[in-house]
Every structure is written in C-alpha cells, then in structure tokens.
Amino acid sequence: MKLTIHGYSTALYATWYFIEELGILFDAGDGVCSSLLGKAGKIKHAFISHADRDHLTGLLQFNQLFAGLKPTIYYPKDSGSFPFLKEFFTKFDPHNTGTNWQEIEDKSIIATKNTIQVEAIENGHVVQPGLLKSLSFKVFETKRKLKSEFANLHKDELINIKKERGDGFLTNEIKRNILSYSADTPIDDYDRYHNSEVLIHEATFLTKEETNTKMWKNKHSSLYEVFEMIANINIDKLILGHFSSRYDQYEIDNKIKKHIQQYNIKIPVYRIPIGNTIKNILAQEPIN
Numbered sequence: 001m002k003l004t005i006h007g008y009s010t011a012l013y014a015t016w017y018f019i020e021e022l023g024i025l026f027d028a029g030d031g032v033c034s035s036l037l038g039k040a041g042k043i044k045h046a047f048i049s050h051a052d053r054d055h056l057t058g059l060l061q062f063n064q065l066f067a068g069l070k071p072t073i074y075y076p077k078d079s080g081s082f083p084f085l086k087e088f089f090t091k092f093d094p095h096n097t098g099t100n101w102q103e104i105e106d107k108s109i110i111a112t113k114n115t116i117q118v119e120a121i122e123n124g125h126v127v128q129p130g131l132l133k134s135l136s137f138k139v140f141e142t143k144r145k146l147k148s149e150f151a152n153l154h155k156d157e158l159i160n161i162k163k164e165r166g167d168g169f170l171t172n173e174i175k176r177n178i179l180s181y182s183a184d185t186p187i188d189d190y191d192r193y194h195n196s197e198v199l200i201h202e203a204t205f206l207t208k209e210e211t212n213t214k215m216w217k218n219k220h221s222s223l224y225e226v227f228e229m230i231a232n233i234n235i236d237k238l239i240l241g242h243f244s245s246r247y248d249q250y251e252i253d254n255k256i257k258k259h260i261q262q263y264n265i266k267i268p269v270y271r272i273p274i275g276n277t278i279k280n281i282l283a284q285e286p287i288n
C-alpha cells in the first residue's frame with residue numbers, strides 16, 4: 001500500500017505524523033491542524049504514544065475543530081493526563097462533542113479498517129514499574145490470497161467452492177507490517193521492527209553517550225543506535241525524526257550520511273529536519 005505520510009518532529013517542541021490512506025495520526029504535537037488544515041478532518045484514529053506535552057498539545061484544536069466527525073483518541077492506560085484532558089476539553093469546548101477517548105494496553109490490537117490493525121507495544125521511554133505510560137505502534141495489513149492449488153480454477157468453480165466451503169478454504173491470510181512508529185523510546189530490542197516495510201524512528205541524540213544526559217528524565221535513542229539496529233534487521237524504508245534542536249541540521253545530515261556509509265545501508269533514508277513540517281515524506285528525495 002502506498003503511504004502518504006506528513007509529519008513534524010523536533011524534540012521538546014512537537015511531534016506528529018499523519019498517514020492519509022489510513023486516517024491515522026501518530027501523536028498530536030502543536031501544529032497538526034495548522035499544517036494539515038482541512039486534511040486534519042480525515043484523522044479518524046489518533047494514537048498518542050505518551051503524555052509529554054510535545055506529543056499532545058495539538059489535541060485541543062483538533063478536538064475543537066473535528067470532534068463532530070467522531071474521531072477516537074487512544075492513549076496508554078496509566079497516563080492520567082488524558083482523562084484530565086478529556087474533562088478539561090468537555091468544559092472548555094462544551095459544544096464540540098463526539099471525540100471518543102480510549103485507553104489502550106500493551107499488545108492491544110485495534111482494527112481501524114477491515115484490513116488494517118494497529119498494535120500497541122509498551123516501550124521503555126517512561127519507566128514506572130507496573131504502570132503503562134509509553135507506547136510504540138505497529139500497523140498491519142491483512143489480505144486474503146488464493147491458495148496456489150486453486151490458481152488454475154475457473155472463476156465459476158471458485159464461486160461454487162466458496163459457497164460450499166467458505167472463503168477460508170480457498171485463501172490464506174497474508175499479514176504484512178506496513179508501518180511501525182517507535183515514538184519516543186530507547187532501543188529495547190532489535191526484533192521489534194524486523195520486517196517493517198516503513199519504520200519511523202526517533203533519534204533525539206547523535207551519540208549513545210548523550211542518551212544518558214540527566215537533564216532528560218525519560219529515555220531516548222541516539223542516531224548511532226538506530227543505525228546499529230537497522231543494520232541488523234530487515235526494513236524497506238526509514239524515516240528519522242525527533243532530533244534535538246541542540247544540533248545543527250548540517251551536523252545531523254553529515255552524521256546520517258556517515259552511518260549510511262559505515263553500515264552499508266541500501267534502503268532509502270528520510271529525515272525530518274529540525275523545525276520543519278514535511279508533506280508526503282516518502283515522495284521527497286531520500287538523504288542517500
């Protein structure tokens with residue numbers, strides 16, 4: 001499936017990614033509506049990874065403008081900020097009703113369309129033992145494919161078999177991980193995104209040493225670690241974002257190119273420059 005992904009992602013300020021074909025928004029930092037304008041009305045499912053303000057402050061305007069279209073906002077089950085927001089929005093914009101608020105758990109699977117499922121996965125960004133406060137997401141597409149032994153049958157025969165034995169007799173389910181979104185997270189394991197067709201991953205810091213900075217209480221990834229993971233798994237396209245604005249874009253791009261060379265990365269790599277909204281990210285020139 002072709003994915004038209006629009007996004008903004010600069011650490012501390014705002015992060016959001018909108019996937020047009022899926023009607024899915026991942027995170028809702030400032031500027032979602034002012035960048036997407038009427039297109040924001042196509043957001044049917046907003047998955048918020050955690051309650052850091054740079055990932056949710058766009059919700060107020062989204063709710064005010066589009067609550068009537070009955071979107072659903074999903075959030076990690078133990079993030080108290082969301083029920084509080086819901087209550088506040090209800091009082092602040094009492095006429096804008098219709099938004100559904102749904103808490104989700106680790107390994108929750110939400111079917112957003114007949115063929116599309118979103119799986120939530122607990123990540124290590126916010127660590128509070130026993131409480132679920134931060135999530136990554138994987139999007140799967142399932143399709144039914146005709147079993148090879150029936151490939152030569154005539155259409156009418158297939159229709160008859162289907163009537164008698166059901167669709168499951170004729171076809172196999174093919175499930176593909178068409179997109180994954182790390183959200184804010186340290187790299188916990190390499191398997192998580194193996195075989196994702198598109199991976200959107202955060203790279204707040206350039207070096208691993210910087211991920212230990214005391215100033216940042218929640219855990220993040222470094223560009224170096226992301227590339228080390230990418231070199232060890234199979235994905236088709238990589239989108240990097242959530243860079244810290246402490247860096248110069250030139251410095252970030254040079255580091256990305258250096259890693260691409262060093263790890264002999266053959267897949268296209270895209271990045272969200274600091275302070276920029278990128279429309280249709282995958283239609284841009286990759287950095288390599």
Ligand SMILES: [Zn+2]
Nearest residue numbers: 012052054184
């Ligand atoms: Zn963030």
